[in-house]
Amino acid sequence: MPIGNVIPGTRVGSAPERHQPAPCRTVTYWCRNDHQTAIRLAAEVEVPQVWDCPRCGLPAGQDAQNPPGRVRPEPYKTHLAYVKERRTAEEGEAILAEALAALRRRRGRPTG
The missing domain is CATH 1.20.5 (Single alpha-helices involved in coiled-coils or other helix-helix interfaces)
Structure with a gap:
């Protein structure tokens, strides 16, 4: 009968390998409907100027006071x-x- 949080197929007392997560940063975007979206991006990635709002689909920018306007399709x-x-x-x-x-x-x- 297993005791505690033992993973089947591992030795008792063995520790899982620890890896350092990739360095990330959080970038916040705002759309015209005042929806705030925080996106985690890798530190070395270029930050996009515009991100689609996941709630309403409008383009969102990093300036909360002046979000981008609607794109005419x-x-x-x-x-x-x-x-x-x-x-x-x-x-x-x-x-x-x-x-x-x-x-x-x-x-x-x-x-x-």
Whole structure:
């Protein structure tokens, strides 16, 4: 019957190996909703200027009096919007006419 806090597979009286934890520092961020977030980072790591707030998702900065503003996301673009960025209206008309002519040829209809 085990006595005390003995870990199975260890010798009685053996001590676990002790390791020093990596040096860390705590960096505090604030968002526009006054949420405070404390992040532990390794000492040698460069501190990010902005951190996403885990409570509301807004960007948070290290200055409590002047937190960063909301980032405007890129609006969703359709495939047609991307095509219109690459092609002019004249190019689009030429491509459409070419595609319609090929379709009519496959179906055996005269082009025109």
